[in-house]
Amino acid sequence: MEPEQEGLPSSTSVILDGRMLALFKEVRSSVAEKSLEFTFACGGAIPIQRPSSQQVDPEPATAFSIPRTLPHSQFRSPPVQLRWDPNDASTPSSRAKITFPLGPSTGGNLEQLLEDMQPATFGRAGVDVYDEAYRKATKLDPERFSSNFNPYELGIVDTIAQTLLPSLRQAKQTRAVKAELYKLNVYSGPSGKFKSHVDTPRSPSQFGSLVVCLPLEHTGGALQVRHQGRTVTFDWSGSDQQAIRWAAFYSDCEHEVLEVSEGHRVTLTYNLYCVRGNGQLGGSCPTLDPKQLPMYETIREIVFDKSWGENGYIGYHCSHTYPHTTQTTLTFLPPDNLKGADMLMYEIFRSCGLKVLFRPSIEDPQYSAREDRELLEPWEMRENASPALGRSRKFDMWEYEVSGGISGTEEWDEWTGKEKMEQLSFDGDKPTPYRVSQHSRFINGEQVYWLNKRGHEEPQVSWISYGNQASAQMMYSSLTLVAVVPKGGAGNATDIGLDEAEEPEGVWQQTKVVSYHWNGEKQTFDEKVLLEGPSSWPPSSSETPGQGS
């Protein structure tokens, strides 16, 4: 049987000349130097407003005026009141409330709160477990407590939107942040902690987590957040507890709560989602300007070069991982939820008028096996380091000249890239299956110029194994951005409207002609490959050499 490359158009992509190679090299080193690296966590402190100094709105609302928003530096929080449902219904309600910082009237109820808290589980290998060696903490679900604390009123949500989720310059609608209360947690000394994990995403639009530390004296318990070798530490310990301290971070970043040695560290946690906003975020909403990046001009020069042939692709491996729905539906949400540097790279491509494709990726085993892979230049990598499609695909193979029928199913494991061969039925000796290896690679792997190598190799064990909640519904995956450079360069791009870059979700079907021998006779039939995920994989057949013919 002929390999499926039969009938492939020969590569018509640009052959890079010396000048283009030098430009590529320049961009690639900028990416490698992490000059694109962005903030992945932010935080702040909001002083507690003393009961005597009531916060006076500088310009009270009237029927005809909207109150002016206070500058963030002037925000004050009232003391935080907390009420909860006690385990024992006979507990008087006067015992089931507390104010932070602790005061004489309800301070004594801290013991009651600790008694009513439940053990805090976490997700390990898909199951919720309680294991004090990994997480020693207690929790209350939001149905069981209420509080007057509101992260919107205090400007926290605005600050997060501006820092972690800036909007695109050209977008018609800006991105905004929705904070959803998730838990009340207490980490108590000695040895309260939560070891390294990522937060289990609840939907593709979840991009981050917010932790608010209520003012209560404790020692230890710093929160550490890590991304690509950098660590940010938020330490809220100590006896000066006249402020509410908070931190927000991208939830695919590994983080941990170090041991609390004394006292109690009481937190409210929130899941952060990106939503479409109207741009009225607390007065100012800075937008991304890709022109500030040193690599902007160089990328422009590359993509506007007139020597590009058909089907040129420039690939970028995102610096963050992204949540998506189950293994079978694979619904990603970019560009709305792109984080930091990934959003910037997207914006650079878009501002050059290029269409951008989003693809999940896994390491290509063929590439990983190459001993010299570290030495490959990006233009050499195009043959060798194409990301494999990050999902399982089953297909039948018919290949044997035998009297009986044989069918096999080969499965490409979606996250590990490992193949499984499952023999369904055959007569006679077990045949050697024909492996359609290129199937899982990007556009036959031959025309993508990668700007960087695939990351996310180190923390996989912990980020796959440990979440803050078990989930079979949602997982993170590496994502690649692939910019499509038209023939003759970006000057010929017709797809310049930002919104057109967002490809509709839907079912994509690919038809592929498969040849097989049956009782000595060669037959062909159409094989349909069904993808239920977004139609952004793969691009339409006119852009996909080697498929559908």
Ligand SMILES: O=C(O)CCC(=O)C(=O)O
């Ligand atoms: O309390 C903190 O600082 C972080 C807690 C956390 O990581 C979680 O609840 O998932």
Ligand SMILES: [Fe+2]
């Ligand atoms: Fe967490």
